[in-house]
Amino acid sequence: MKGVTALSSNYELYADLSTKMMEVIGRFAPEQHIYSIDESFLSFHHCFPAIVDMREHGALLRRTVWKECRIPVCVGMGETLTLAKIANHAAKKIPGYQGVCVIDNEPERIDVLKQLDAADVWGIGRHISARLKHMGINSAYSLAQYSPQQARWDFSVEVERTVRELNGISCKGWDAARTDKKQIYSTRSVGERITDIASLQQALSKHAGIAANKACKQHSLCRVMLCFASNSPFDDQPASFRSVHYFPYPTSDSTQLVKIASEATSQLFKPDVRYYKIGVGLIELVDGRHEQLDLLNSNSGNDKLMQVFDALNDKYGTDTLFLGAQGIEQKWHMRRDMLTPQYTTKWRDVPVIKC
Structure with missing residues (x-):
């Protein structure tokens, strides 16, 4: 295929860049919870002194990560983990936010939820979103209007918690942010x-x-x-x-x-x-x-x-x-013949500049 560049997976480079990025992000709050290789939660509940302008703080975080890691990130802030995820999704998908979305008041919460689908909500998978659509619940705002008790009855306690979190009621802590795998x-x-x-x-x-x-x-x-x-x-x-x-x-x-x-x-x-x-x-x-x-x-x-x-x-x-x-000589091992250089972890891959 013309115009296509095939590259091998460079797991060592990805892990090193992720570690560096998480270290930079962790400077911006007293508490950090690393959710995945490219996602992290921060808690500002115990900040002293208190942060006056959260939008500017988020923009500063974004600029700093770009300056030190050259990785583009989006920042979402909210009263609950689910609202923070919603805000992050809005920061990515809605151009007006320019990479930073803060849900810190009721009009903002409603406006963001109305612009996103129920399927975009953290914890609402494909099967649940299909059932919700059949029930006439299409937007994230419609899901937030759903009775929490009815959500538990129709689905599960996890969906009930999601509905409450969309309304600013915290139901999930760090431990609940990423449950253990069943397999x-x-x-x-x-x-x-x-x-x-x-x-x-x-x-x-x-x-x-x-x-x-x-x-x-x-x-x-x-x-x-x-x-x-x-x-x-x-x-x-x-x-x-x-x-x-x-x-x-x-x-x-x-x-x-x-x-x-x-x-x-x-x-x-x-x-x-x-x-x-x-x-x-x-x-x-x-x-x-x-x-x-x-x-x-x-x-x-x-x-x-x-x-x-x-x-x-x-x-x-x-x-x-x-x-x-x-085994020692694993000839069957996954081939990575088109591996990109590991600039950050191997001396031999560091670019040499001759002046």
């Missing part, structure tokens, strides 16, 4: 097709380790693990295989998960299949902070080992320590 997956298309059982075992083990690390970070344990492998859907004979394992005790222990993934290889491997996509899913997750211990569980002593394992990788970099089953 965790690690999956990737390989750079070089897998045709031997050893490489398939390594790939499955690698993804089991990644999924285990994600589960540990949100303090979750899994009851069921799904391993799957397939060739390309564009092959002459598409083929997909899966294996499900049920654990007697919930776990996020990398050694256990990698062991099961390795054992599943024999069920998934077929000699005539050129595997293209490999993955592992942890499903039926439970909160590890409220785990009920069992005297008969022989694997419960690995928690401290896994904590040290993860701490060393967090400090010295991904895969500083890894299980041998994941």
